[in-house]
Amino acid sequence: MSELLGGWKRTNYCANFTTADAGKQVTLMGWANVRRDLGALVFVQLRDRTGLMQIVFNSNTLSAEDFARACTIRSEFVLAVRGELVLRTGDMVNKNMETGKLEVLVSEFKILSESETTPFEISDNCKANELLRLKYRYLDLRRPAMQKNIVMRHKIAFVAREYFNDQNFIEIETPILTKSTPEGARDYLVPSRVHPGKFYALPQSPQLFKQLLMLSGYDRYFQIARCFRDEDLRADRQPDFTQIDLEMSFVEEEDVLAVNEGFLQKLFQETLDVDIQLPLPRLKYEEAMARYGSDKPDTRFGMELTDLTSIFAKSEFSVFQNAIAAGGSIRAVNAKGASSSFSRKELDALGEFVKTYRAKGLIWMNDKAEGLASPILKFLSEDEIAAVRKAASFEQGDVLFIVADVDKTVFASLGALRLKLADKLGLIPEDKFNLVWVTQFPLLEWNEEEQRYSAMHHPFTSPMDEDLEKLDTDPGSVRAKAYDIVLNGVEIGGGSIRIHSQQLQQKMFRALGFTDEQAQYRFGFLMDAFRYGPPPHGGLAYGLDRLAMIISGCTSIRDVIAFPKVQNASCPMTGAPDYVDDKQLLELNIACTNTEE
């Protein structure tokens, strides 16, 4: 039977005690973590969000009735206990528990709630699979590790509010029900009851609103904003996720970076007590690609790419010839000292791995003690080998991996291979937090499917001043005032200086292949607004989930989101998304053309 609180007040959390508190009368409330029944003596670990405290029910000091009641306590029963905090001495001390030198000798208690046996053990030792954990997420969230993650996430959000407030930013909310933006990710749509056939869209980001706020004079804005994208999930992607979003007026790129470096320094100081040295290192996009094969390089280890294109310019090997003829390149990563780390089978598996990234194959050169081994040895001249050795510091004991293809494929495959090799060879230091800015992104990206350029960042990103004139003549080579902040190989944020000139914005829309009418239809309200004095502005948005993931040492953002969704974008706990009553659909003027069984 559930008992009522009956006026009892908690005096303390379970784990907020020191031995100096011994002798105090306390009232604790929490969940029974573990019960050890010795017959005439029952030990229970009481758990709340601070930790554990052992409580003792003694048949000598309790009435027979109360003791019998204590014997009914099971895991996850909710208890309120009153008693004396007593010091444990000698063998009674539990050295594995933070509060192991103390326990509460219970004089009075209430069983506030009983509990059925949980589907899995509420403990960090719990090995239950993630689907089960997510179905019973409310139980999973009781586990100390999850509580730690959720509290850390709170701390990050709190530091952000504190820092940006101190920097004179104003937190402003923007709408969740808004207008569909056809560029970019797929929108989640919400039907309108009062406007049959019309739909709201959930925001992919507060981008347009924050730019309008700059025009409205709010100068420095931030928001911890929920965003929605109807795209496939990943370990680091959820359909609804949270950004720490900010925008500033009367600034240039350097100003945005500076204020954010201050934030990151404070954040790492206050969450992990880690010193971040400023200014943060920067890499131009082009350099990041050339050195790491990625626009989000993990700089915690070396193994940088080497360009071998010129060495093989006259090679007779057809794979190399073809790559060069296609305007591509031949590049390599060198796994130093890994000569004996790979079996033939593993080398073949790496070949399959790079095919994931559209590479046609992976060429390896293994410089073993007994001599150089490579499937393409017969195509290589002495001079070429010597030049490769020099260029890639390729020495005895190393394995060199080469991909020859168009640049996009070379970078994608070697960038991924570099990470995979480093992981296998144990080259990635776990305790390092390497932040790096990647700057000067291309403004545009050729979209094969639609046979037109699309914005790499978004259509409001400003081109770099020195590339402006190329917008008409050579759009693909125009660089943008866009920047990403990368932490240990994860893009944790990105932003840009925006276009604040109507004329330039129109030019940009044309470069994207929009007619003026299309631009007006899609972004008319922004275009209209920009007739009324938009200030120069720019900003940045962090992925709060990813930031929390890395700071908490997790490998999936699901571990730092209280109620995440699984890969098919459903929620195992609530069952969302789900069918609705015909009546609801009728009211919304919606008919479904295709439904699952």
Added chain:
RNA sequence: GGCCCGGUAGUACAGUUGGUUAGUACGCCAGCCUGUCACGCUGGAGGUCAGGGGUUCGAGUCCCCUCCGGGUCGCCA
């Protein structure tokens, strides 16, 4: 949409070449125990081997399909 990995008591796993009644640990239930702390001891209950179809004298095991989960490519301005 593609590729890879996985699904066996409540949980985590084992299950040989296809062969008797599908095991182990933890958890759970009952009994005993006054210093346990991974408590201990005794006994017990608990299985749609993800679902469907096929091969076979015989399928947890082999084949096909479906569902579900994870990773990833595409996708994610």
